[in-house]
Amino acid sequence: MNPADLQALLPILIVAGGALLVMLVLSFKRSQTLSSLLTLLSLAAALASIPMAMSADADRIAPLLVIDSFGFFYQGLMLILTMVVTIFAHSYLEKFRMERGEFYILLLLSLVGAIALAQASHFVSLFLGIELLSVSLYIMVGYIFTRAKAIEAAVKYLFLAAVTSAFLLFGMALIYARLGSMDFITIAHLLREHPLDDPYLLAGSVLMFVGIGFKLSVVPFHQWTPDIYQGAPAPVTGYLATVSKIAVMAVTLRFFYSMDLHQQPGIAAALTLIAAASMLVGNLLALFQDNVKRLLAYSSIAHIGYILVAFIAGGERGPEAVTFYLSIYSLALLAAFGVIAYLSPSDRDSDTIDHYRGLFWSRPWIAVAFSIALFSLIGLPLTAGFMGKLFLVSAGIQAEEWLLVIWLAANSAIGLYYYLRIVIAMYQTSDDPQSEDSTAPPFALIIGTVIGLLVLSIVWFGLHPESLNLWIRALSTQP
Amino acid sequence: MTLATLIALPFAGGLLCWLTARYSVAACRWIALLALGIGLAWTLAYWNHGSGPDGWILEEKISWIPSLGIHFQLSLDGLSLLLIALTFFLGLLSVLISWHSIHERVGFFHFNLLWILAGTVGVFLATDLFLFFFFWEMMVLPMFLLIGIWGHANRNYAAVKFFLFTQASGLLLLVAIVGLAFAHQQQTGQLTFDYNQLLGSQLQPLAEFWLMLGFFIAFAVKLPAFPFHTWLADAHSEAPTAGSVILAGILLKTGGYGLLRFVLPLFPDASETIAPYAVLMGVIGILYGALLAFAQTDLKRLIAYTSVSHMGFILLGVFAWNEVSQQGTVIQMIAHGLSTGALFILAGFIYERIHTRDLDQMGGFRTLAPRLAAFALFFAMASLGLPGTGNFIGEFLILLGTFREHMVLTTLAATGLVAAAVYSLWIVQKVFHGKPGKTQSLPDLNRMETLILTLLLLGLVGLGLYPRPVLDVAAGPLEALRTPVYVTAVETALKEDAP
């Protein structure tokens, strides 16, 4: 461990240090605002340290982490998203009378796991990252412990995540038993000599995919998603749906692409099936939801399915499309959860579609923001989601995955319907004056500004996708 | 002024409308009027402007998404000029008819209205296929909101149905566009969405067929052609008057435009394969639409089904693929835009007065409102294709052009004219003749309404008596469309046929 290594690890170190700092300050001064400000500060510092870390003269922190621009991009993305989550959470938690400062410790700790995953190149760092991410999430999901739903969600998440972690670990163990290495690169080398139909390897990779698939919530490992999305406080759901998925997707990309697993016939077939099933099941079940959070949960299953299309396609455009789509999908989804958090009174989240009836006429700005976020999720022009779909479709067509691409198109059409239900509700004229208290949440101006910035970035990337895509194209992975 | 500003004009006008409506509703309406007026004047100023060496009057190209070879590329030729002029003209009328009928959320209404128009103008101008798709999708959403917010009782159902049909087919179009671009890349090594370059791509027959089908279905839904027409009646009957006018007058034309501009030039061989079936679809549409129209008791639904019938002619004319039929197609598109727009406006006027669209509750309006009745008679006659109106020229040219290619089907299509006479006269008889029903008093047209209808009337008569200027403007571009980059055997055969 030399100074260059430390320099390259700055983002992780700063976030971890931030968690300690928040904890220490919390011991002497209990103030939510102070805690969240410190959190924001350390996140900003970590973000600012990325250029410095990139200039470090280090390739990898042997054997656990690799240092490359791919990892730094994902780290930066997650840092920005977590900053947004922090701001939302601050306003959201202000409404509760409970210990609120600890939330930020957990948030930072889980982020340490997440950004470590972006650089993980070893089973140990993969597992540690996923566990650090999830263990903190268990508590964050149930943070509002006065709500029965939140506790239920936390317990469900705990049990299922623990079981699937065991699957992941067992899968790793089987692969290690056969190949004698836990390093992605070494495994990739060894795999060239070993046929993949070796039962150890096959069982190992299937078990590992169960663990990863659970985190990504693809069919058939998706059943937890709606309950947890619904039960968790809106900012946590936003975090769970974006940062946690981005982190796992990043490491999955690295893992699969380093050994071209996605092009092994058997695995490609399995992935194709999973992608197709995720799209269909996610969209179909979302059709029947009256709860916006559950609806977004099911739709997130479908969106991961869309992303898998480009993932399977691979090639030059595949990973780029995955990264682009993931980035802009997260922006839109976080904006949506921001709106939900903004509108939620303290006793429950306003998450049924009825809450949004006539919103456009009572609060036009927030409704427009929500609409744009939903339009981006649908993939309408002028929003980034449209460009994301274009990149996914391009990647798929270039790899001549015609069936998957057409399947994607057909499923997007189903997806339209349920997003539109929310939009229609918002633009409907409500004859009866809403009994809903329309008081603004604490720090409404700040949270409103943040939502506004998210929406502006969605529109900006929708008009000028190259501003983001050029970055993504320049990314390289370090073998 | 560049082509981009022509699109930006309604865009910016729409935003401005929305913002000013909070302070002054009248200002909002005037802004909308002004934006569309400038657009119309600008378009007409290029009427006799000579075209460049490659056939375009004006061209613009800015790099947009270089990594996928996508450009912000707009080109204007005679065909797009005609349709853009129609767009602005009907847009102006829509603002005028909404002047007294839309009182709620005026700003947002005009915002949507102008954005639909902006999207449509973009569709007519774009010559980068991706940009075309961008605008193609963009005009749908404001239309959805227009129906969903200001529509009649069953508006949500109609709005969602409209949106689902167009979006689902739109996604097929996207897949086909991207597929075409990558097929082109495989051949030439260059990834581009440029229409002019894609024209030259030689595809595998199978690939060409499937890609063509993606385009064809998207346009056939918008047109709408026979099996895909079910969204139309709901969307039309539930939309506010201005929405119906825009929908019938302009949005449907984007389907016809797409067929003319993209399907046949890009996929000449596959289009040749599908032509008999497309013509058959057209004929079924003509007859079936007329039959359905006759069975309606809802005035707006009736007019909507007449659109299905008239749009069948477009399909016929496009796929006959010769000069006469194409000229007829262009005239038919414009004439249908004007005449059906006028019928929807009339239906709107009646609805404002008696608050029903039910034909059974109408009758005897001739004595109550003679001016209204006179106009209605004229537009009903135009709709059935009376000589002297633009519709006659359009339908006649189409039938003439098609007859040589598909004799039996054309004969069948011609019987559609009889059916048109039946439903057109049915409207007149049901609404304006007979004894006055429950309605005892019916205010006649006021000055603004008379002005609107007079403008439409003049347009139709002008088109019917002296179509020459329109034909001249359209002739060059149509010729260019019919001359593919590589001349196929079919094409030479067609040329020999031509006089």
Add this chain to the structure above:
Amino acid sequence: MNAAIEYWPFGVYVGAVVVVIAGKLLASHFLGERHRERVTGEAYESGILPTGTGRLRFSIKFFLIAILFVIFDLELVFIFAWAVAIHELGWPGFWGLMVFMGILTVGLIYEWRMGSLDWIPRRPANKRSRPSTLSSKPEPTR
């Protein structure tokens, strides 16, 4: 299929697990004594008759202290591992451990200030007073 045969020890191991567990369950089922008498269900306290009920209420504090003990005790294991290899690790190892100790110290400070180490919260650690766990009644079961 040859590969599968190659891994026969694994199959044997899995089989052995099943056999052993099933065997234990079955053996205790057949061999175990079964009788129902007055004292069968009573708690066995080295032959002494139990007094009172077995369902005692423990203060949550016991668990808290136990958890805290386990956490800090476990850290000792890491320090022990370092101590064994102190020469090989040298100064970098020392500073690494210092960071580790620093994190632990922060944890301890936090714990202390939060009042987790107080058996009875004498003064609230923050402005709001929290209800004491000791005196609170157990939640009625639903």
